[in-house]
Structure formats: structure tokens, C-alpha cells
Amino acid sequence: MTAKKLLLGDEAVALGALHAGLSGVYAYPGTPSTEITEFIQNDLLARERGVRSRWCTNEKTAMEAALGMSYAGKRALVCMKHVGMNVCADAFVNAGVTGVKGGLVVVAADDPSMHSSQNEQDSRFYGKFALVPILEPSDQQECYDMMADAFRLSEEVRLPVLVRLVTRLSHSRAAVEIGEPLPQNALDPDGERTRWVLLPGNAKRQYASLVAKQPDLLARSEASPRNRLTLSGKGLGVIACGIAYNYVRESLPEGVSLLKVSQYPLPEQLVRELAEASGELLVVEDGQPFVEEQVKALLGAGYPVTGRLTGRLPRTGELNPDNVAAAFGLPEGAVHAPAHNLAPRPPQLCQGCGHRDVYAALNQVLADYPTARVFGDIGCYTLGALPPFRAIDTCVDMGASITMAKGAADAGVHPAVAVIGDSTFTHSGMTSLLDAVNDGAAITVILSDNLTTAMTGGQDSAGTHKYEAICLALGVEREHLHVVVPLPKNMAEITRIIREELDYKGVSVIIPQRECMQTLARRQRQKRAAAEGDFSTGSK
């Protein structure tokens, strides 16, 4: 008998991986992927089996460690948000060249519409770039089922397999039928050094072998039950990729042929069959026009292909049942006009948050330095860009605050201030700080330490209690390294230190250190619950 469980897409991926005999998950938190790793961290079977699941410092260390576990013959999972693919791309692309031993599955959760991101890049391009298979589930059941597929496929073709999710699947719940867990792989390290030592001679051979695998990968896509062609009618044919299949099914008119795509490389023969049976094609895919471009190239300029590139679907933003219905020419569904008495309610820093005190102090000092620029970074403290603080001038990518401040200082900007969080600093800021120290750059770094990775929900931060030691080891001078407690009562001390360090023509680091309000509240709740639990047990 199969059990049914109500699971988020992320949780279904996690459970699917565990039931596929996973030995380790490697990840850095990032919305919308975080819940995959959290599920494994809290799962009983994972604990019984000793599945490795602590947070990693960044996506690159995660990818490399997972490749090492695969090298040792075991099944490993790497999870990240889409921009994490940029961070681990070096390891990911070369893992295609070495190939794998134990199954290696990489889950990238894309964020079309940028609900919590800086761009809407489509991870499927990375899969194609690295010449590895891609799976794209359409619903929570496929999230679960396709993890076993992915690990099996990875071991059969000896390549990493990329699984692509989108926010609406990662963070949507539905009932999932659960199967029986498979056993884990035994330890069996690879002995083929010519595969793994990518000296040019070996790398050339490995790369040629990767290219030679492509016809097999294509044949597997053509035959995959995940790619389904349903012919009906001779007019419009629709290609629906991943979650787009649901929006299409929500409003699919009668007599339209449909190709559901959930495994890549793109099944070219199925696309041709659909095109031959239809008069025109509409490509519906969330993210960027990855399939649409390939279909256009495949069918030639004479065959009408529409989608995001032609404006039949919006070029940016996520798909939804409304823009897909509009692509089918259906009338708009709204019956009520938008309300009049409305105001936007953007997210904001929590009341009592230490970042608030940091920005209050910084703004107070910088009022006297009209030429100052503040280079921000990625985390809750990015909200310092919004009113009432309006305190940062840039926010680009993980770690960019320090290095951009340094470059701007090199160009003559003064004062140049970087604001970076603790977890972002260990993720990608330490190398930036080393560059700044080596160049003697005139920058002031504010390393705002709330002892957690707050924005994604309070996961452990890799460097907690080590920041002073790290900064000193990277060469920051003791007299220009300060730890302060960001509270209103300490405002005079903090503003004095900031002022002194702005005037110093070298690298200084100020570490405002106070626990995140959310993790503090959670710890207190847990403590209270534990105390009440003891009480109720005692009174029985």
C-alpha cells in the first residue's frame, strides 16, 4: 500500500531523494530552494541512515563536496536557488567532463518574477551548457518520482543530472503518493584517474566522450515517459515545459495537440511530430525562451512558432493561469476592478532588528559626508535601501559590497562603505576582503553579524563566532577592527567609531553583533514549549 503525504514541491524533492538512497545533501540556503535541505535535516529516516545534511558555506563548496561523495560511489544531492548556479558553475560544468560515479543530482530552483531574487535567469541553459540531462517536474508528484529517475539516470549515463524547479512548484503543497525507500550505495571510490585528473590530455578525451554521449541522452529524452505527445486536431500545437503544463491544462481549448516536456535534451523527434500534425506551435515555458529558440532553429524560419519571443506570452515574469489563458485567446477572467483604497506593503526590517541600529548610526554619520557611497549586499539588510533608511547605493551579488567599495575607492570615491551580513561574508566576502587588504584600499566594511542566515529563515551561518579571527587572519589591522553591539543605547560609541574609521585611509572592519530577533524569539518559544512540556508530563 502506498502512503499519501501533503508536501511542498521542495519537500517532495527531498523525500524523493531520500527514498532514492541518498547519502548526503549539500546546500547553501536560498529562496525558493531552502526547504529541500531543511526537510532532510529534520527527517527521521535521514537521521537513521546518517544522511549528511549540514549547511555549506556556499554553492561551490556544496557542489564540490557532492562530487567527492559521488566519486566515492554514493548518491549525493546539491540544492540551490538559480543564482547559486553562477557560484558553483566551475565545479558543475567540469563535473560533466569528469562524469560521476554515485548518482549526482543538482537541484536549481529558479525564481521567475524575482519574488526574492536579483534576476530571473533560467537554469536549463546551464544544463545545456554543461551537456548534461535536465529534468523539469510539472507537479509535486513528479518532484518525488523524478528524483529516483534522476539518480538512476545519473548513474547510467555517468553524468550529473540537473533538476529544475520554479518558485510556484517549490512553494506549493499537494498530496504526493510515497513509495518504499531504496537502499543507499556502498562505499566504492572510483579508481579511474584518467577520468578525474583533468590535465589537458585527459580533459580532451573526457570532453570528447561527453560530446559522444549526446545522441544517447537525446534518445533517452525521446523515449522518456516524462515527455508525452498527445495529438488532437490539425491547428495549434502546444509545447508545455515543466510547470507550464499545469497552466496549459487549466485552460487548454478542445482540438489542440500537446507535447509535455519534462526531460531534456529537447526531444527533437517529438517536436517534429507535433509540428507535422499541427499548423503552428505555441511554446509555453516558465523563465527564459530556452525551448522556443531551439524549436525555431529546429523547424526553420518557414514554420510559425510563437511564445515569449513573439509576445504571445510576456517576455518577463512568471507564467500564471491568466497569461496562458490569454495566449489561447480566452477573455480576461476578472470581474472586479482593482480596489481604490490600496497601498503597497513592502517587507521591512523587523522592529528591534540590529540592522536598524546599524543603518541609523550610518545615516547619522554620513549626513556629514556628502560624497560617501554605501555598497550593500544580499540579505535582510538589503531592505535598508527602502524608506525610512534609504541607506545603500548598490546591491548586486553575494559579496559584491566589499569588492565594489574597493573598486570605487580605487577610482577615488571617498568614503567608500561596504555593508555585508555575516553569512554573505563567509559565502563570498572573504576573498573580497583579502583583495582590499592587499591593496590597502581605503574602505570601511560594516560586517553586520546577526549570528544567522536570517533572510531565508534563520539557518546556521558558517562563520559564527569566528569573524574577528577571520578578519585578523586576512590582514585587517587590530586597531581598525571593532566589535560593537547595535542597540540605541550604544549609538554614541558606534557613530564615533564609524567616524574615525571613515577618516582612516586603509581597510577597517566594524562588526555590529547582535542576534536576529526572529531566531531569538524562536529559541525562547522552544524553551517555553519545552518547559510547559515538562510541566504537563509532571502533572500527569
Next chain:
Amino acid sequence: MTKTMKTDIKLAGVGGQGILSIATVIGEAATKAGLHLKQAEVHGMSQRGGDVQSDLRLSTDPIFSDQIPLGGADLILSMEPMEALRYLPYLGPEGAVVTSSKPFVNIPNYPDEAALLQELGALPKVTQMDIDAVAKELLAPRSANMVLLGMAARHLSILSADDLRTAIRTIFGRKGEKVVEDNLKAFDAGYEGIQ
């Protein structure tokens, strides 16, 4: 075969008000009743005091889209009156709005409250209650969301009030009998309060 029954609910509120607990209770009840369900949640940055919403779809038949289409919601269920208005274009022709009447003001440009409540009151099917006051009166101030769920139960033909009461017992059972009783009391106050 019975004919298809479906209910699409747009849940709305401000981060931290507990809309996901409402979704969890309805989800538990729906699963027990053998219904199909999809529930799209909001995680991440949007929870920091910003507007939050969740799409909850229940049906006797399989459900495709995780998101409710415009004009498709049978119910807007909101912990805050302005947040109820935010999703008006999603409300269906026969749809109802069930909301807290008490504004949660954490932005400087919150609209004029009288005008807002008037616009809300002018909708064809709307039920409002000061759920925070009701919960406080019951000495269960953290159960305002269950008062709202009780109000909503009057509009949920796909699930009975008893289905929801059972789900409250299951979901809050781990937190002890006092929490269960508080939430049931709050639910009943909402359910009876709009008779």
C-alpha cells in the same frame, strides 16, 4: 459519480498574522475528506511585515494550476481589511469576502480607514468582524486566525464545520489541550458570530 465540487480560496494578510496556520487546518481537513488540494505559499523576504498571500484550491477532481486565475476565487479570506481588497480582481462573480475589520497599520501611507471600510462594505458578499477583539475577549489572543476560519466555515460547502474542528484538534494537538481548546473556542466564536 457526483458532480465536481471545487472551492478556490485566496488567503491574505500581513507577514506574521498566521495565514499559513489557516491553510494548514483547511489542508488537513481537505486531505481527510479525500479532496484534491493545492496550496501555493509565500516564503522568504515577503514575510518581513509585508503583504502575504496564499492560494488554496480544493476540488473533488484533480487540480492543475497552483495559482487561482483572475475572477476565479470563491472566497477571499483575509486577516486584514486592506489586504482583502488587494486581491479583488481574483474574486469570482459569486465570490465572498470574509475579513478582519481591523486595519493593521505598519506603513506611513495607509489609506483612509473610513473610505477603505466603506469600499469593502459595498461589495456584494462581505463578512467583517474585529477578530482580534473577539480573540482577546476569549482570552485567546493568538487565535484570531481561527475566529476568521470559523467565519469562513459558513461559506465552505465543500467542508463541514466538524471537518474543520477535527482538523484543529489534529493540527494543534501537539501543542497541548489548552491550545486546542483556545483555537476551538475561537473557531466557534467566528462560526456563531456571523449567524
